[in-house]
Amino acid sequence: VTLSVAPQRWRAGGPDDVASGRGSTRALVPVSAGELPHPSPASLRGLDWFVFFVANVQTGFGPFVSVYLTSMAWTQVDIGIVLSLGGLVSLFGQMPGGAIVDAVHSERFAAAVAVALVGLSALGFALWPFYVAVLGASVLHAAASCVLGPAMAAISLGLVGHGGLSDRLGRNARFAAIGNGLAAAAMGAVGYWISNRAVFVVTAVLLVPALIALAFVRPGEVDPERAHGGQAERPPERPLAKLRPSDRLWPLLIFSASFMLFQLANSALLPLMGSVLTMRSGRWASVLIAAAIVVPQLFVALISPWVGRRAQSWGRRPLLLLGFAVLPIRGVLFAVIHDPNVLVVVQLLDGISAAVFGVLVPLVIADVTRGTGHFNLALGIAGTAIGVGASVSTTLAGWVTDHFGSSTAFLVLAAIAATGLACIALLMPETRPADAPAPPERGGAAVAKT
Amino acid sequence: VAAAVAALMIVAATMAADARRHRHSQPAPQPVAPAGPAAAIAAVPPPEPAPPPRAEAGKAGAVAITFDVQNVQAVLGKDVRSSTDEDMGRLVDVVVDRAGQPRAAVIDFGGFLGVGSRKIAVDWTALNFARGAAKGIITVEFTRDQVKAAPEFKEGSPVVVLGALGGQQAQQPPPQSPPQSQDK
Numbered sequence: 001v002t003l004s005v006a007p008q009r010w011r012a013g014g015p016d017d018v019a020s021g022r023g024s025t026r027a028l029v030p031v032s033a034g035e036l037p038h039p040s041p042a043s044l045r046g047l048d049w050f051v052f053f054v055a056n057v058q059t060g061f062g063p064f065v066s067v068y069l070t071s072m073a074w075t076q077v078d079i080g081i082v083l084s085l086g087g088l089v090s091l092f093g094q095m096p097g098g099a100i101v102d103a104v105h106s107e108r109f110a111a112a113v114a115v116a117l118v119g120l121s122a123l124g125f126a127l128w129p130f131y132v133a134v135l136g137a138s139v140l141h142a143a144a145s146c147v148l149g150p151a152m153a154a155i156s157l158g159l160v161g162h163g164g165l166s167d168r169l170g171r172n173a174r175f176a177a178i179g180n181g182l183a184a185a186a187m188g189a190v191g192y193w194i195s196n197r198a199v200f201v202v203t204a205v206l207l208v209p210a211l212i213a214l215a216f217v218r219p220g221e222v223d224p225e226r227a228h229g230g231q232a233e234r235p236p237e238r239p240l241a242k243l244r245p246s247d248r249l250w251p252l253l254i255f256s257a258s259f260m261l262f263q264l265a266n267s268a269l270l271p272l273m274g275s276v277l278t279m280r281s282g283r284w285a286s287v288l289i290a291a292a293i294v295v296p297q298l299f300v301a302l303i304s305p306w307v308g309r310r311a312q313s314w315g316r317r318p319l320l321l322l323g324f325a326v327l328p329i330r331g332v333l334f335a336v337i338h339d340p341n342v343l344v345v346v347q348l349l350d351g352i353s354a355a356v357f358g359v360l361v362p363l364v365i366a367d368v369t370r371g372t373g374h375f376n377l378a379l380g381i382a383g384t385a386i387g388v389g390a391s392v393s394t395t396l397a398g399w400v401t402d403h404f405g406s407s408t409a410f411l412v413l414a415a416i417a418a419t420g421l422a423c424i425a426l427l428m429p430e431t432r433p434a435d436a437p438a439p440p441e442r443g444g445a446a447v448a449k450t
Numbered sequence: 451v452a453a454a455v456a457a458l459m460i461v462a463a464t465m466a467a468d469a470r471r472h473r474h475s476q477p478a479p480q481p482v483a484p485a486g487p488a489a490a491i492a493a494v495p496p497p498e499p500a501p502p503p504r505a506e507a508g509k510a511g512a513v514a515i516t517f518d519v520q521n522v523q524a525v526l527g528k529d530v531r532s533s534t535d536e537d538m539g540r541l542v543d544v545v546v547d548r549a550g551q552p553r554a555a556v557i558d559f560g561g562f563l564g565v566g567s568r569k570i571a572v573d574w575t576a577l578n579f580a581r582g583a584a585k586g587i588i589t590v591e592f593t594r595d596q597v598k599a600a601p602e603f604k605e606g607s608p609v610v611v612l613g614a615l616g617g618q619q620a621q622q623p624p625p626q627s628p629p630q631s632q633d634k
Contacts, residue, residue, distance in 0.1 A: 065564070067540075067558075067567070071540060073524065074527070188562055271565055271566060275566045278598060279568065279599055280598065282560075283594050283595060285561075285594075289562040289565055402607075
């Protein structure tokens, strides 16, 4: 079976290849050369667990770093510097990270190195809680994560190809969500009963099963050509040349901008809601916040395979609209509801958005970069936009809360989310390839179950 | 000669720095310039339990003072618990007045894995450093339900301090510019 993507690719690559004078023959080489990917069950299961353990490892970082350093008698100023530096690196490292993954020939190796470095930085946090060491560990973690994210997406695409990607991403999102939820619960318990330091020791130890799981992914089945979203090529004469044609760049820009608005609204919602819970429900606040973190993850685990299947049968747009529509509703509900227990129930809605986010970000990027060899770079571009939204979000919400109260802050975030929804509704084209019709329901499920 | 002069200057500067540092620890603290938030965390012993420290006269006017570990402790990052043994968070900063007297402790309160925690200021006199000292714990005379609604502590904005019931703050000498305080 030859996937009929050649005309599309020709159109995309044509003008630039003529300009460069040497690419035109390359453009005639069929992308998938008739071979459909046949990933073995061992590889697919290896990827499942790799995604799971990576989610475990990543849970200890984030807001918990601040708790840990506080317990190590760090001043708030120093903690702020460490977090800001890590944030900056993870923002500006997204695109280089994606480009690195596009350039390597073994996504598996890149992922192994990245996850090892993340584990190492956790060990650094645990063993040497001194200024320079922690600063270094924080930078190392941020940089490694910039490679790790795209590398996992690339392994997925390299294993199953564009045809099976939506199912695969649904499965990835399920295992990531289970990993996040379990790790948050377990690390909360470790931090409470043992010590905050032990959390980072556990994090570092989880590196071992992550690497073992990755070893089950057979290297021969991860086609680097597929993993980069198209033909394997020498470094392009003009970087981004293949991304430039407007039929690809426009959806990528709209998509990135919409998800920037999404994260601008979304990132601050949970912390803000958590601090409202702390304010309203003294004794049970920590338990409620734990529930607000863990339970939506279980919900994501439940529905993301469904999201992956529907992305193929319904197309991307309906699901994007669903994920974006839930967000302003959640913001408004947070603003008007005062019962702490009901707030936690509303937080369940986050599961819908998170499942859509987890599956459709890599999926749509794979759609628009098909045949360019720049899948991971484009992931990095979208990741940077999303990261900007996320980092501004907390500051914005904090400022609004200080001046106008938390209800206003929730409403402002809801308004931003509504703008993102409008962006998707009015400007975002459907990106499901026309040449990939909905696979039969059974077939899709079978791939997911292997 | 130049080297000798330079060496002398370094010695003098070091001694001056030592003298500055130890002035905090002397029984009758003198007004000092307002210190930055990080510097304010220096081990200023609470004024009430003041066992006579052993002072040894230094050679050139600097005084070295030794405290027993039973009598003093560093407080940054210590666990704070309520009198009913609820987890109240950690002490992350100390608010001092212009005389260098501690007025409030900033506690990072609540949350799970760092999500949803809030920094609140509680009156310094509401803290008890003796009760849990052996376990490295500071106790506070509030419960979680009492402090949950306290406004967030922000550097640069007026500090709202949760005071102990019974107006214990009156025992503090009125400083030049008292931090705005408010009883629960």
